[in-house]
């Protein structure tokens with residue numbers, strides 16, 4: 570029996586697992602995807618790549634700031650920009666309202682996840698369907714009948730709706746109520762790769778990222794290729810507003826949905842031609858609405874069972890990181 574099983578290899582689960590292992594615990598991290606990182610996601614495209622989830626990291630507090638410093642010293646992160654422009658609902662583009670360091674990974678956001686997971690035992694491509702109490706611990710099950718894992722303690726580091734799918738039968742009504750209280754907005758992301766001949770025009774674009782304020786269709790426009798050290802072709806990442814995602818999430822033809830997002834930005838970037846490749850991604854759990862104030866949840870169960878993620882204390886990478894760290898500290902201090 571492993572000491573701790575962590576379900577979910579996003580930033581919260583990775584941070585928790587890494588800290589527990591450093592503290593001497595035997596840990597296994599399991600994710601339904603083959604790759605690591607969850608919403609810290611990078612799509613590899615012919616000759617280039619794009620971050621279609623997290624756009625940038627920004628530290629509000631010292632703990633996360635020190636962690637960013639560590640990633641900068643390893644070369645994984647660097648300051649991408651010091652100002653994010655704004656697009657108002659009326660379509661006017663405004664200069665950054667404030668200046669700060671916004672960090673990005675030149676090799677893609679999921680290089681952060683690979684770094685965190687480098688020494689961990691990770692089981693990928695395993696969707697956990699339940700955690701059931703056994704003597705002195707938990708039995709984890711997946712759709713794969715060959716899969717078997719038992720653990721003394723379990724940490725579920727997924728959005729709360731996914732956590733409920735796993736643990737609803739094993740936890741108390743208060744915990745169910747707390748998990749059910751956090752709703753997530755959805756998002757649709759379009760990635761547009763332009764011809765290499767557009768790179769000179771892209772280099773002259775006077776912004777790296779644009780936050781769209783109260784815009785009916787758009788939430789974010791990023792010149793993602795500008796995160797790379799020597800970009801050779803422009804890549805834009807366009808994220809929809811929550812309202813747009815609600816309207817088109819189940820649309821049968823995603824290419825049409827992606828084109829709607831690209832059409833919205835054509836006026837902003839008249840110097841780029843037509844994308845030679847467009848990919849679209851749907852995020853069913855993008856941002857927590859009304860997150861919990863607690864850093865993590867503990868179920869009232871015989872063996873320890875915890876829940877963490879960005880939705881505990883915020884809806885960003887920083888809160889996910891702090892949440893994973895807080896559970897690891899609790900488990901280590903209890904042992």
Ligand SMILES: Cc1cc2nc3c(=O)[nH]c(=O)nc-3n(C[C@H](O)[C@H](O)[C@H](O)COP(=O)(O)OP(=O)(O)OC[C@H]3O[C@@H](n4cnc5c(N)ncnc54)[C@H](O)[C@@H]3O)c2cc1C
Pocket residue numbers: 576577578579580581582599600601602605606607608609621622623624625626627695696697698726727728731732735756758808852854855856877878879880884885886887889
């Ligand atoms: C489009 C978009 C843009 C964003 N931009 C930013 C930004 O610029 N800056 C910022 O700070 N934050 C941003 N965020 C938010 C940020 O991505 C999240 O706050 C953070 O990555 C959440 O990390 P997490 O570990 O809590 O959850 P996740 O990253 O969602 O990780 C959960 C993991 O659990 C796995 N999982 C779920 N169910 C199961 C199961 N049953 N069995 C096994 N595994 C399971 C998933 O595969 C996933 O890997 C953005 C989010 C989106 C969607």
